[in-house]
Amino acid sequence: MQILVVNDDGITSPGIWALAGALRDAGLGDVLIVAPEVEQSGTSMALPPRRELTLRPVAAPLPAYAGISAYAFNGTPVGCVLVGMQAGLAPRPDVVVTGINRGLNSGTNVMLSGTVGAAMLGALWGLPAMAVSQMFTGDAPMPWEIATWAAIKSFPLLERLRGQGPVVLNVNVPHLHAIADVRGFRQTSLSSFFYGHVVDVAVEPSLDDAGRNRLAMHFVRERMPAFDEATDDGAVRAGYVSLTPLTPMGAAPLKLELGAL
Secondary structure: OEEEEEOOOOOOOHHHHHHHHHHHHOOOOEEEEEEEOOOOOOOOOOOOOOOOOOEEEOOOOOHHHOOOEEEEEOOOHHHHHHHHHHOOOOOOOOEEEEEEEEOOOOHHHHHOOHHHHHHHHHHHOOOOEEEEEEOOOOOOOOOHHHHHHHHHHHHHHHHHHOOOOOOEEEEEEOOOOOHHHOOEEEEOEOOOOOHHHHEEEEEEEEOOOOOOEEEEEEEOHHHOOOOOOOEHHHHHHOOEEEEEEEEOOEEOOOOOOOOOO
């Protein structure tokens, strides 16, 4: 099996290398990474800009990832999928897996996510696709090993998606540092959380004679609502791995079989 791995945090993110290494080491297939040259968070399904596009091979950052083919692309996550599908860098992918994103992609915010957007393009191509994201807490170290474990456990569910139309398995993982602390896996719905409700934007004094102003954006954590555990946001905050099948129109009416998880 050929697995295309993409993210929106960029080629230097530890999350994408941890994910690709885990998929390879689990024997799930041959892995190709195509990731943005720089961070492209929040780009959703944006196409690459109309400018000179470049691609460069990237060496593995750690010996543990030696042998994984990787490329940096100076465009969007969706562009990375286009490159991985059509540029002949490897055999045509059978599966697209995106992430591991630093931060949840949940609620209505899935429409903003480059991680989910890239997976959705793979799904529109008819491929099983999975987006993997992990909650972060301030400056605490990211427990990537928990997210990679959840991704490997969830991977067999992708066969359930094959032939079901464009469906992405959106996986959100709690910020926990031991597998024993994960309460299990839950199929969830999207929460109603909207990023715009918890962000303030302030215009600061002009910077120069041209009248340009600096904008300050502040995340107001105190406005975060409570979430039902049946939703993706609620399940993750309760210590579960959230699994939400998504279509281009929102949550998919597809029942997952989670007994084996």
